[in-house]
Every structure is written in structure tokens, then in C-alpha cells.
Amino acid sequence: MRKSRWIVGILVLLVCVMAGQAAFAEYPTKQITVLQGFKAGxxxxxxxxxxxxFLEKAIGQSFINQYIPGxxxxxxxxxxxxxxxxDGYTLSITNTPMLQTNYIMNPEITYNISELEPIANVVTDPGIIVVAKDSPYKxxxxxxxxxxxxPGKLTVGNSGVGGDDFFxxxxxxxxxxxxxxxIPFEGDGPSWQAAMGGKIDASFNNLGITYPQIKAGNLRALAVFTENRYELIPDVPTAKELGYNVVSGSSRGYSAPKGIPAETRDTLxxxxxxxxxxxEFxxxxxxxxxxxxxxxxxDYAKMLKEQEAAFKIIWDEVKEQYQGKK
Amino acid sequence: MILDNILLGLTSVLSGYNLLAVAAGTGLGLFVGAMPGLSATMAIAILLPVTFVFKPETGISMLASIYMGAMYGGSIAAILIRTPGTPAAAATILDGYPMAQRGEAGRALGISLTASFVGGIISSLFLLTVAPVLGGIAVMFGPVELFAVAVLGMTIIGSLSQGSAIKGLLAGSLGLLFSTVGMDSVTGIPRFTLGNINLFSGIPFTVALIGLFSIPQAIRLIEKEESLVERVNLITDRILLPWREIRPLIPTFIRSSLIGVFTGIIPGTGGDTACWFAYNEAKRASDDKESFGKGSPYGIAAPEAANNAVVGGALIPTISLGIPGSSSTAILLGGLMIHGIMPGPTLMTEYAGVTYTLLWAIFLSNFFMFAEGILFTKACIFVTRISNKVLSVAIVVLCVIGSFAINNNFFEVGLMFGFGILGYFMDKLKIPVAPLVVGLILGRMLDVSLHQSLLMSQGSWMIFLENPISAVLLFIALFSLIQSTPIYGRWRASRRKKSGEAR
Structure with a gap:
């Protein structure tokens, strides 16, 4: 009896070691932490x-979110x-334009995108102009x-200085x-809510955020900042159609720190x-x-780089108006 | 249609799993609420990812029950150990702790529990019946109106500092100054951040509150000789109040509940604001203003009814329009979104099954809160039997955990201790802390909404008087300001004298 227990024990140990070695060879072998710069929800x-x-299915490891808002x-x-x-076990969700405008606008913020290894952009919420349903602007x-x-009299809301709607x-x-x-607000919500209540003439906002209200008829979309008309709102013209070459929105994806192993990057x-x-996704x-x-x-890195350059130019033009002469 | 949905929701909530979720959520809420440093918003944020394994209605019901439970739980710590369990219980300290010190801890907790229950039930009824009608109020409040609300709130400082107006105003101004720390959201300029990016989002209100109240209390507990300290462990009175005690409190319950519901509806204001509004109104309505701050039952009933009423109130615009009425409901909305439910006006139609289950869960959580509350409170009273030296350390540990857990940031633990030291010296100098808290809560709203309003009006201050809602609110503010000055007192005295002569 005792002997057979020993054998089983050794076998288990062997299996563990082998499994461990196999795992050692291939990333990922443990949970991947995702730093979140914003609150849960x-x-x-x-x-x-x-x-x-879906990522867990694709990569075979679970993700754990760590919220560090501020x-x-x-x-x-x-x-x-x-x-x-x-090592590829710490990623973060990176959203534009905050990812770049943070350090463009504030010298106290010291990171920049060249220190990051962009993995993939996932979604982009296009910019949109919305007004209240009873607005005179049909x-x-x-x-x-x-x-x-x-000129300079119509009040339009945005989600805050440095946010996508501001730009x-x-x-x-x-x-x-x-x-x-x-008029800068503290987030997209207060901005569209002020437009819905007729407090301001219009809100520059995002399609995904305002869509439930547009669908319910509480807000009217005037124009959308996409390349082509969007299928959810087929009657809303793009700014491009109107002759203004403006395509804009806020994007969210995942990035790792610069310097992770190349294979790890490829796996991700x-x-x-x-x-x-x-x-299903x-x-x-x-x-x-x-x-x-x-x-x-x-491609994602290129997108971030191009945006960074564009934001820098615009911010340099309006900087004095917001932060005064230095 | 609506009646069908109400019935649908009722049958859904009565399923075993949902009832269990509500009971567990309420219990958990009581617990985190009672722990100084752990707040409802935080508990909801931390547990949100856990609920993704549940069905949407079960998960969201559980989170909402946490919100409800924590609103009462917060008062337990406030009454027993003079540290607010949640920011919404800060006003409860003013009268709850003095009453407990008189040896009436059971009575104080009973008043708090009854008030919480009544506030919760009233707001649940509003939520179940007239939510779609009242939801529209949320969009009526833009920057101009919010500025007026903030100004009205500032007048509370006057009534909180009676006795020493100068010290009260000093504390209030200090609170306002602290609220300006951080990125100015209208210009994007960081102010008073000392180049530290941890201060860019401003001073987290909860962190300041934990420090201001809890650390001085922890020090106070060990400063005195154990035998000399008045212990509140002689609980001879009952938690369940007799009817004759409850009856005189009913007008306060109702007034405070209404204040809570409406404060809840207004986006950007929640339980932390409502409790002060309600406390102030209870004091104004009272004939015996002197008893406030010395253990008045009205001073406990008012904030506690209001903060539970906020739960239903804040959910009104959340479910009818997709506009969160408070920071906790903002997280709830995020939770719905993650469950694949688009927050918006369709919540009450397309997702009626989930929404009405949630509404009934809120309603039922009141009963769970009452029942679990009695048991939990009885257990909590043992806190007062713990040696002060042990209790003091426990409070500090909880404060450290709480201030870290809010944003997972160690900087905030240091900030909490900073405020703790400030609170300690304010206490020694007999400067009231409450006005500082009010200034800190409302300062940011005051600042941002003023700036936004003036941008909207192209610099004209008349915008505040042209807007009917803000004009009325500002008028009330002016009136209550005059009311707290000696001029009003003299005018009333002379009028009383005259009517006395006439008689």
C-alpha cells in the first residue's frame, strides 16, 4: 500500500514539474493584470x-483588473x-485622446507614448453633434x-478640456x-444632459454614449464625425459630406510597457x-x-503617433487662451 | 403596461436567488457601511466585477441593496464611535454620538434605523410609482441651477457654526479652499497640486472625511485614562422604539425623506449632501434649536431618513433617463452597461424585466435592512465593550485600508493622515469640522458651475436671476442667511414682544 502511494506521489510531482516546464516555455503562464486609469463601471x-x-478564451489565461483612477x-x-x-503580465487600457493630451497639456505628467508598446485598438466611438429634441435647429x-x-454666441458643450469632444x-x-x-463639462454625461435640458445649444459628444437617447428621441443628432454614414443613424450626415474634413472620436485599446519580449507581443x-x-464578440x-x-x-502605434502630432498643433494654437501666457 | 411590469418585477424579485442576493447585499451594505473608511460607492465598485457571473437583475439588485444597507450602516459607527461609517453619515455624528454618550446608544441607533427604514420606503414608493414623471427634473438642473443649489448648501455653514460664527466661517472657507485643489475642469489648469499628479483629480472627499473624523477620534480614545472615559456600553434601552417616541419624529422623517429624494434626483448630489440639507432643515423647523448638537433625536432622524431616501431618489433619473443621480448610481449604470443593457430611456420598457426587479429589490431591501439591522446593531454595540486602546488602533487600521482602497493609491493614505492631524488640531482649538466638510463637498460644484454659467451667459451675472429655479433657490439662500444673523433674532424678539402686548 505504502509503496503505491509513493509511486503516485512521485508521478504527481513529475507531472507538475513537466507542466511547469511546459508553461515556463510559453507566455502566458499566469494571470495578466490590466491597469485601469478610471473608476469601475x-x-x-x-x-x-x-x-x-473573449481574450481569456483566445489566450488561455485570465485577466485581473486593477483600478487606479485619478x-x-x-x-x-x-x-x-x-x-x-x-514581462507582458501588466497591460493597461489606453484611451485617446487622454493618453496623449495628458502630457501634451501638463508638463507635470511625465510618461509619453514612446514608452508604451501599443498592442491593439479595439473600439472607436465617433464624435457627434447632438441637440435637444425641441431645439430650433432641425x-x-x-x-x-x-x-x-x-459668431462665438452659440453654446456647445464638451466632455472637458483635453477630451476628445474638446478637440x-x-x-x-x-x-x-x-x-x-x-462649455467644458465634467464628462460626457453632464454635457449631453445639459443639451437635452436645453441649457446649452448643442453638445459635441460621442455616438455610443448618446445613442440610447437618440434612439428614444430625446436628443437629435445633427452630424457625425466619421468617414462614412453610420448604419445605426443612416439619416445623419457626416461632416465630410458637408465639406469639412473632420473625422474624430475617442478610441480605446490595450497597451503594454515598451520593452516586452517580441514573442510576448506577438502572442498578445x-x-x-x-x-x-x-x-459572439x-x-x-x-x-x-x-x-x-x-x-x-x-498600426495602432502609428495611429497614436499621428494623433499626438495633431493634438500638439491644435493645443499650441489655443494654449494661451486656456492657460494664459507663460 | 406599467402595472404589468410592476407585477412582473414583483414575481421576479421573489425568486429564491434574487431574494438571497438582496438579503446578502443588504447585509454586506450594513457591514461596509459600519466600517469607517469603507463606503457604499467603494463597495459597489469593488463588487461590480463579481456580479458579472450573475444574471443582470440579480447582480444589479444586489449592488443596489448594498447601497441601501450601507446608508444605515454608516450611522452605527457615527453613533457608537464618532466616526462616520460612510460620508453620508457625517451629519449623524453631531447628535448621534452625544446621545450615545448619555448612555442612550440603543435609542440613538433605534432612531437611526427607523428613520432609515422610513426614508428608504418613501423613496422606494416614489421610485415604483412616479419615477418617469420625476426623472425629468434631472435635466432641469444645468450649471446655473446647480450653482444655486451649491449656494443654498453653503448657507448650512451658518447654522452649523452657531455659537462661534467666526470659527465656523473659518472652517467653511478652509473647506472651500481645499476644494479648489486639482485640475480646474473648465480651463484644464492644475491648481495647488504642487506638481504632484496624485492631486490632479483634487482631494478625494472620502479620504479627507475619514481623516478629519476618524483619526482625531482614535487619538481622543487613547488620550484619556481608560477609567475616566465615558463609555457608551451601558445599553439598557431598546433598539425597537415605542410608538410614543416615533410619533413626534414623523414630520422630520417625511420632510427629510423628501429632501433626500430630490437631492438624489439632482445629478451630482447624493447622500453626502442630502444629510446636511436635512439636518439644517430639521434644525430650522425646530423650536428647540439649542438641543441640536447635544443629542437631539431630530438631529439623528433627519440625516438618516434623508440619506436612505437618496437611494431611491438617485435611482429615479438613473432608470427613467439613464442619468445617474449620484456617484453610486453612476457605477450601477456602468454595471448595467457591462451586462449588455444600454442605460437610457429604454430601461423601463425594453428591459422592464430587469428594471422592475431592481425597483422591487430596493423596496424589499428596506425590510431586510430593518431586520438584519436590528441583529447587526445588537452585535455592533459590543464595540463599546472593547478597550479604547484596542479600538483606537482598529480605527486607524480601517482608515488606512479604506483610504487606500478607494483608488488603490498609497498617496491617499498619507493625505488621510494629513487631514487627521488637521482634524485633531481643529478639535483642540474648538473649530467645528462640519463646516469644513460642507465647504469641501460643495466647493467644487460651486466653482465649476459658476464658471460654466458665466461662460454660457458670456459673462453676465444676471443669468442667475433670469432663471426661475436658480432665482428661487438663491432667494431661499438669502433668507436663510438673514435668518442666521442677529438681525433676524432681534426682529423676531421684537415681534414676539409686540404680539405679547397685543394679547
């Missing part, structure tokens, strides 16, 4: 919960860039005409030669590619009005 968390069940994500991203181990033409006649408004002003009275990118092809995104915009590795 926010936009980043929504993306995390949406993607992680300084519009900068605390988590600084940690990712400066102190996280470069069409985008009405709105633009009124803006032309009252969309600035880019649109530049492209159209119009001038608005911009492969997992995102696999996820993008899962029909596509359906889950559609159910949430999340617009899939997959960009992998170098």
Missing part, C-alpha cells in the same frame, strides 16, 4: 468587461510606463447658419471658420486578432453600440 471598465471573456488616467499610465514589469444646416450669424470642436472650428462658445496581438474574429459590441475599430501593433 466607467468607459474603460466597460471595454475591459466586454473584451476580457488625473484622467495619468496615474495608471505613468505606472505602466515607468514601474510596471516589462438640421445641421440650421445649426451652422445660426453659428455663422452669431473635435476645435478641429471643426478650424475647418469651418466658425466660432462657438465652448494574435489573441486580439482571434478575438476580433469571434462572432462582434454581437456583444453591437448590442452595446460599441463600434469595433481593430488596429494591431504597429
Amino acid at each position: 466607467g468607459g474603460s471598465d466597460t471595454l475591459a468587461q466586454l473584451t476580457q471573456p 488625473a484622467t488616467g495619468a496615474i495608471a499610465w505613468t505606472q505602466l510606463a515607468k514601474t510596471a514589469k516589462k 438640421t445641421v444646416e440650421d445649426f451652422l447658419k445660426a453659428a455663422k450669424e452669431n 473635435t470642436t476645435l478641429i471643426f472650428e478650424k475647418a469651418s471658420g466658425l466660432k462657438f462658445q465652448m 496581438i494574435a489573441a486580439f486578432k482571434k478575438m476580433a474574429e469571434m462572432p 462582434v454581437k456583444a459590441c453591437n448590442d452595446r453600440a460599441s463600434i469595433i475599430d481593430m488596429k494591431f501593433g504597429d
Whole structure:
């Protein structure tokens, strides 16, 4: 009896060692931590919960979220860039434009995207102009005409200085030669709520966020900042159609710190590619009005780099107006 | 249609799993609420990912029950050990602790539990019946109106600092100053952050509150000789109150519940604001203002009814329009979204099954809160038998855990101790802490909404008087300001004299 127990014991030990060695050879062998720069239940968390069940299937390991909200994500991203181990077991959800505007606008924030290894962009929520259902502006033409006649008088909300809607408004002003009275709010919600209550003339917002209200008829979409008309709102013209070359929105994806092993990076990118092809994932995104915009590795890095340059130019133009002369 | 949905929700909530989720959520809420440093918002945020394994209605019902339970739980710590279990229980300290010190801890907790129950039930009824009608109020409050609400709130400082107006105003101004730390959300400029990015989001209100109340209390407990300290462990009175005790409190219950419901509906204000509004109104309505701060039952009933009423109130715009009425409901909405339910006006139609289950869960959680509350409170009273030296250390440990867990950030633990030291010296100098708290809660709203309003009006201050809601609120603020000055007192005295002569 005793002998057979010994044999079983040795066998178990052997199996464990072998399993351990096999695991050692291939990333990932343990849970992957995802740093979140925003509160649980926010936009980043929504993306995390949406993607992680599928990513877990694709990569064979589970994900664990660590929430470190503060300084519009900068605390988590600084940690990712400066102190996280470069082994592929720490990732972060990176959202534009905050990822870049944080350090463009504030010298105190010291990380930058060259310290990150972008893995994949997942969704992009396009910019949109919305007004209250009883607004006098029935069409985008009405709105633009009124803006032309009252330069700097029409009040338009955005989600905050440095946010995507703030930059969309600035880019649109530049492209159209119009001038608005911009009102920054603390987030997308208060901005569209002020528009819905008729407190401001319009809100520059995001499609995915305002879609339930547009669908219910509480908000009217005037124009959307996409390349082509979007299928959820086929009657809403794009800014491009109107002759203004403005395509804008806020994107969310995953990044690792720079310097993770190349194979690890490839494994992660492969997992995102696999996820993008899962029909259940596509359906889950559609159910949430999340617009899939997959960009992998170098393409994602290129996108972030281009945006960084564009934001820098715009911010340099308006900086004095917001922060005074230095 | 609505009646069908209400019935559908009722049958759904009565399923075993859902009842269990509500009972467990309420119990958990009581527990985190009673722990100084752990708040409802935090518990909901931490548990949110756990609920993804449940069905949406079960998970969301559980989270909402935590919210309800924690609102009462917070008062237990406030009454027994003078540290608010949740930010919404801060006002309960003012009268709850003095009453407990008189040896009436059971009575104080009984008043709190009854008030919480009544507030919760009233707000649940509002939620079940007229939520779609009241939801619209949320969009009526833009920057201009919010500014007026904040100004009205600031007048509370006046009534909290009676006796020493200068010290009260000093504390209030200090609170306002602290609230300006962080990124100015209208210009994007970081202010008073000393270049530290941990301060970019401002001073987290909960962290400051934990430090201001709990650390001085922990020090106070060990400063005095054990035998000299008044212990509150002589609980001879019952938690279940006799009717004759409850009856005079009913007007306070109802007034405070209504304040709670409406404060809840207004986006950006929650239990932490409502408790002060209700306390202030109870004091204003009272004939015996002197008893406030010395263990008045009205001073316990008002904030406690209001903070539980906030739960239902905050859910009104959340479920009818998809606009969160408070920070806790914002997380709940996020939870719905993650469950694949688009938060918005369709919550009450397309997702009626989930929504009405949630509404009934809120209603039922009141009963669970009452029943579990009695048992839990009885257990908690043993806290007062613990040696002060042990209790003091336990409080500090909980404060450290709590202030770290809010944002998983060690910087905030240091910040909490900083505020603790400030609170200790304020206490020694007899400067009231409550006005500082009010200033800190409302300061940011005051600052941001003022700036936004003036941008909207192109710099004209008339915007506040042209807007009917803000004009009325500002008028009330002016009136209550005059009411707390000596001029009003003299005017009333002379009027009383005249009517006395006439008689």
C-alpha cells in the first residue's frame, strides 16, 4: 500500500514539474493584470468587461483588473510606463485622446507614448453633434447658419478640456471658420444632459454614449464625425459630406510597457486578432453600440503617433487662451 | 403596461436567488457601511466585477441593496464611535454620538434605523410609482441651477457654526479652499497640486472625511485614562422604539425623506449632501434649536431618513433617463452597461424585466435592512465593550485600508493622515469640522458651475436671476442667511414682544 502511494506521489510531482516546464516555455503562464486609469463601471471598465471573456478564451489565461483612477488616467499610465514589469503580465487600457493630451497639456505628467508598446485598438466611438429634441435647429444646416450669424454666441458643450469632444470642436472650428462658445463639462454625461435640458445649444459628444437617447428621441443628432454614414443613424450626415474634413472620436485599446519580449507581443496581438474574429464578440459590441475599430501593433502605434502630432498643433494654437501666457 | 411590469418585477424579485442576493447585499451594505473608511460607492465598485457571473437583475439588485444597507450602516459607527461609517453619515455624528454618550446608544441607533427604514420606503414608493414623471427634473438642473443649489448648501455653514460664527466661517472657507485643489475642469489648469499628479483629480472627499473624523477620534480614545472615559456600553434601552417616541419624529422623517429624494434626483448630489440639507432643515423647523448638537433625536432622524431616501431618489433619473443621480448610481449604470443593457430611456420598457426587479429589490431591501439591522446593531454595540486602546488602533487600521482602497493609491493614505492631524488640531482649538466638510463637498460644484454659467451667459451675472429655479433657490439662500444673523433674532424678539402686548 505504502509503496503505491509513493509511486503516485512521485508521478504527481513529475507531472507538475513537466507542466511547469511546459508553461515556463510559453507566455502566458499566469494571470495578466490590466491597469485601469478610471473608476469601475466607467468607459474603460466597460471595454475591459466586454473584451476580457473573449481574450481569456483566445489566450488561455485570465485577466485581473486593477483600478487606479485619478488625473484622467495619468496615474495608471505613468505606472505602466515607468514601474510596471516589462514581462507582458501588466497591460493597461489606453484611451485617446487622454493618453496623449495628458502630457501634451501638463508638463507635470511625465510618461509619453514612446514608452508604451501599443498592442491593439479595439473600439472607436465617433464624435457627434447632438441637440435637444425641441431645439430650433432641425438640421445641421440650421445649426451652422445660426453659428455663422452669431459668431462665438452659440453654446456647445464638451466632455472637458483635453477630451476628445474638446478637440473635435476645435478641429471643426478650424475647418469651418466658425466660432462657438465652448462649455467644458465634467464628462460626457453632464454635457449631453445639459443639451437635452436645453441649457446649452448643442453638445459635441460621442455616438455610443448618446445613442440610447437618440434612439428614444430625446436628443437629435445633427452630424457625425466619421468617414462614412453610420448604419445605426443612416439619416445623419457626416461632416465630410458637408465639406469639412473632420473625422474624430475617442478610441480605446490595450497597451503594454515598451520593452516586452517580441514573442510576448506577438502572442498578445494574435489573441486580439482571434478575438476580433469571434462572432459572439462582434454581437456583444453591437448590442452595446460599441463600434469595433481593430488596429494591431504597429498600426495602432502609428495611429497614436499621428494623433499626438495633431493634438500638439491644435493645443499650441489655443494654449494661451486656456492657460494664459507663460 | 406599467402595472404589468410592476407585477412582473414583483414575481421576479421573489425568486429564491434574487431574494438571497438582496438579503446578502443588504447585509454586506450594513457591514461596509459600519466600517469607517469603507463606503457604499467603494463597495459597489469593488463588487461590480463579481456580479458579472450573475444574471443582470440579480447582480444589479444586489449592488443596489448594498447601497441601501450601507446608508444605515454608516450611522452605527457615527453613533457608537464618532466616526462616520460612510460620508453620508457625517451629519449623524453631531447628535448621534452625544446621545450615545448619555448612555442612550440603543435609542440613538433605534432612531437611526427607523428613520432609515422610513426614508428608504418613501423613496422606494416614489421610485415604483412616479419615477418617469420625476426623472425629468434631472435635466432641469444645468450649471446655473446647480450653482444655486451649491449656494443654498453653503448657507448650512451658518447654522452649523452657531455659537462661534467666526470659527465656523473659518472652517467653511478652509473647506472651500481645499476644494479648489486639482485640475480646474473648465480651463484644464492644475491648481495647488504642487506638481504632484496624485492631486490632479483634487482631494478625494472620502479620504479627507475619514481623516478629519476618524483619526482625531482614535487619538481622543487613547488620550484619556481608560477609567475616566465615558463609555457608551451601558445599553439598557431598546433598539425597537415605542410608538410614543416615533410619533413626534414623523414630520422630520417625511420632510427629510423628501429632501433626500430630490437631492438624489439632482445629478451630482447624493447622500453626502442630502444629510446636511436635512439636518439644517430639521434644525430650522425646530423650536428647540439649542438641543441640536447635544443629542437631539431630530438631529439623528433627519440625516438618516434623508440619506436612505437618496437611494431611491438617485435611482429615479438613473432608470427613467439613464442619468445617474449620484456617484453610486453612476457605477450601477456602468454595471448595467457591462451586462449588455444600454442605460437610457429604454430601461423601463425594453428591459422592464430587469428594471422592475431592481425597483422591487430596493423596496424589499428596506425590510431586510430593518431586520438584519436590528441583529447587526445588537452585535455592533459590543464595540463599546472593547478597550479604547484596542479600538483606537482598529480605527486607524480601517482608515488606512479604506483610504487606500478607494483608488488603490498609497498617496491617499498619507493625505488621510494629513487631514487627521488637521482634524485633531481643529478639535483642540474648538473649530467645528462640519463646516469644513460642507465647504469641501460643495466647493467644487460651486466653482465649476459658476464658471460654466458665466461662460454660457458670456459673462453676465444676471443669468442667475433670469432663471426661475436658480432665482428661487438663491432667494431661499438669502433668507436663510438673514435668518442666521442677529438681525433676524432681534426682529423676531421684537415681534414676539409686540404680539405679547397685543394679547
